[in-house]
Amino acid sequence: MGSLLAATASFLDARSQGIPWRLRIDDIDTPRTVPGAANDIIRTLADHELHWDGPVAWQSRHAADYEAALNTLTAAGRTFYCRCSRRQLRGITVYPGTCRQQRNPAPDTAIRLEVADADPGFVDRIQGRQQNRLNETVGDFIVKRRDGLIAYQLATAVDDGNVEIAQVVRGADLLDNTPRQLYLMQLLNLEAPSYAHIPTLVNAAGQKLSKQYHAAPVDNTNARENLYLALCLLGQDPPAESRFSSCEELLGWGIGNWFIDAIPRVKKLPAP
Ligand SMILES: [Zn+2]
Numbered sequence: 001m002g003s004l005l006a007a008t009a010s011f012l013d014a015r016s017q018g019i020p021w022r023l024r025i026d027d028i029d030t031p032r033t034v035p036g037a038a039n040d041i042i043r044t045l046a047d048h049e050l051h052w053d054g055p056v057a058w059q060s061r062h063a064a065d066y067e068a069a070l071n072t073l074t075a076a077g078r079t080f081y082c083r084c085s086r087r088q089l090r091g092i093t094v095y096p097g098t099c100r101q102q103r104n105p106a107p108d109t110a111i112r113l114e115v116a117d118a119d120p121g122f123v124d125r126i127q128g129r130q131q132n133r134l135n136e137t138v139g140d141f142i143v144k145r146r147d148g149l150i151a152y153q154l155a156t157a158v159d160d161g162n163v164e165i166a167q168v169v170r171g172a173d174l175l176d177n178t179p180r181q182l183y184l185m186q187l188l189n190l191e192a193p194s195y196a197h198i199p200t201l202v203n204a205a206g207q208k209l210s211k212q213y214h215a216a217p218v219d220n221t222n223a224r225e226n227l228y229l230a231l232c233l234l235g236q237d238p239p240a241e242s243r244f245s246s247c248e249e250l251l252g253w254g255i256g257n258w259f260i261d262a263i264p265r266v267k268k269l270p271a272p
Pocket of ligand 1: 081082
């Protein structure tokens with residue numbers, strides 16, 4: 001339901017402005033990719049009549065673009081090779097710069113980005129002004145993992161920095177990632193999109209409703225009811241549910257009455 005909420009908000013926001021709505025599957029973390037998960041997402045969107053424009057973009061098929069971006073950062077002298085073990089870094093939230101002098105490629109290392117004293121702040125359309133001094137909150141962060149995979153932050157910065165992407169609407173659980181992605185876009189001379197981070201649905205323990213915490217999947221046979229609930233959670237105050245006989249009618253109302261300022265300005269919402 002949390003993912004459907006984000007998809008619905010993103011869809012309505014794009015459609016109400018008459019701009020295309022794109023679908024990208026972030027499957028760069030291949031070892032963690034659950035087989036069939038992407039197909040489940042695609043089926044859920046289709047069953048809720050949330051139709052996207054153009055082809056589906058798959059991060060796992062754009063590795064060459066991400067490697068090119070990494071080469072740009074390396075050529076600019078911004079990356080280094082980190083040998084620190086998981087054990088050495090246990091309990092550390094801000095990378096202490098241990099390996100900053102390691103500028104020559106070595107086997108079995110991660111590649112980190114040297115973070116300057118900068119604050120890639122931004123104004124979120126829902127959450128308001130965000131500030132984050134990266135050198136105080138995360139420090140030099142990983143752009144290529146020890147297992148050879150491009151890190152999520154870099155892949156997403158390259159994709160969202162594409163000139164065709166004007167706006168990103170996603171869950172507030174990703175809000176902490178945004179400054180790292182904006183920082184990468186700055187270094188790569190990419191055009192940053194605007195952001196709207198909608199509240200994340202959480203269970204009674206405050207955990208995100210997701211497969212990770214064994215939340216029940218959305219029941220696609222109740223698509224209309226799910227969309228109605230999503231509109232309510234997004235603060236859109238739709239008229240009585242009985243007025244709508246289909247997903248199309250609900251989405252049509254949602255597009256015509258979309259009011260982003262009505263979305264609760266919180267990071268977490270308790271699931272109903
Ligand atoms: Zn290190």
